[in-house]
Amino acid sequence: MRLRSGTRQKADDRPEAPAATPGLAVELRGVRRRYGRGPGAVHALAGVDLALPRGTFTAVMGPSGSGKSTFLQCAAGLDQPSAGSVYLGGTEITGMSENRLTELRRSRLGFVFQAFNLLPSLTVEQNVLLPLRLAGQRQDRRRAAEVLARVGLADKARRRPGELSGGQQQRVAVARALVTGPDVIFADEPTGALDTGTAAEVLGLLRHAVDTPTGSGPQAGGGYAHGATVVMVTHDPAAAAWADQVLFLADGTFAGGLERGSAEQIAARMATLTARTGAMAGAAA
Numbered sequence: 394m395r396l397r398s399g400t401r402q403k404a405d406d407r408p409e410a411p412a413a414t415p416g417l418a419v420e421l422r423g424v425r426r427r428y429g430r431g432p433g434a435v436h437a438l439a440g441v442d443l444a445l446p447r448g449t450f451t452a453v454m455g456p457s458g459s460g461k462s463t464f465l466q467c468a469a470g471l472d473q474p475s476a477g478s479v480y481l482g483g484t485e486i487t488g489m490s491e492n493r494l495t496e497l498r499r500s501r502l503g504f505v506f507q508a509f510n511l512l513p514s515l516t517v518e519q520n521v522l523l524p525l526r527l528a529g530q531r532q533d534r535r536r537a538a539e540v541l542a543r544v545g546l547a548d549k550a551r552r553r554p555g556e557l558s559g560g561q562q563q564r565v566a567v568a569r570a571l572v573t574g575p576d577v578i579f580a581d582e583p584t585g586a587l588d589t590g591t592a593a594e595v596l597g598l599l600r601h602a603v604d605t606p607t608g609s610g611p612q613a614g615g616g617y618a619h620g621a622t623v624v625m626v627t628h629d630p631a632a633a634a635w636a637d638q639v640l641f642l643a644d645g646t647f648a649g650g651l652e653r654g655s656a657e658q659i660a661a662r663m664a665t666l667t668a669r670t671g672a673m674a675g676a677a678a
């Protein structure tokens with residue numbers, strides 16, 4: 394039943410300032426991203442609304458060209474939407490200066506990409522410490538050892554990325570993403586270049602980051618009451634099955650979702666969506 398509150402007056406006539414919703418790690422409101430102008434313009438994101446609570450793991454799927462990478466770039470402050478607002482942990486990042494954005498990305502966000510993006514001339518330990526170095530923080534070698542142990546690579550600290558397997562390199566990338574104790578980890582096809590077994594190891598690490606309260610937060614004991622929030626783009630239904638929810642993008646908008654699902658259920662939903670939009674199934678094509 395709806396309650397009417399016709400007699401309530403607003404305190405003043407100013408337009409309501411758009412405030413972030415408490416408890417959300419990531420919030421997008423009416424986000425659009427257009428490439429180009431006129432009849433040839435591409436509407437990569439055509440109005441995205443999204444609210445992700447802290448400590449959740451979300452997979453984003455969709456046909457090739459549906460806007461997944463564009464969505465992730467806008468949500469992570471790596472790209473500016475043409476319209477709409479993005480909030481990270483209660484802070485609006487749309488319209489933020491590039492300096493403040495860079496600082497926020499370095500201190501509060503972690504990134505994992507399909508191509509690992511490690512620096513080949515640095516050791517594994519130096520790669521892991523890079524976000525701290527870039528943020529001008531103390532390069533805490535104990536912290537590096539801790540996150541490397543967490544990803545099972547305690548004995549590889551002095552190696553260079555080229556001496557490691559693909560799966561090991563991606564685990565280094567996960568360690569690097571975890572080193573600052575970030576609020577949100579954005580991952581774009583983190584298992585795209587890995588075989589099934591190695592992919593499962595990397596996904597288990599992301600799952601663990603979500604399920605484990607972090608150690609560098611603002612609480613009394615120096616931790617967060619919740620784990621990290623993970624947003625992962627993937628083509629692989631088996632990877633998406635590790636998430637708490639799966640969202641489907643089609644033609645630049647969220648076409649719906651699924652709260653946890655088996656790889657088979659997720660694959661079936663993707664097949665329906667792909668047939669409906671008439672798009673190609675991306676990497677699977």
Ligand SMILES: Nc1ncnc2c1ncn2[C@@H]1O[C@H](COP(=O)(O)OP(=O)(O)OP(=O)(O)O)[C@@H](O)[C@H]1O
Pocket residue numbers: 428429435436437455456457458459460461462463464675676
């Ligand atoms: N820099 C750009 N300039 C022009 N168009 C772009 C640019 N980047 C992306 N697009 C277009 O925007 C749409 C969405 O692209 P996006 O990369 O987000 O898709 P995606 O879902 O990540 O695809 P894939 O699964 O193939 O990685 C596509 O039509 C793409 O061609």
Ligand SMILES: [Mg+2]
Pocket residue numbers: 461462463
């Ligand atoms: Mg992409």
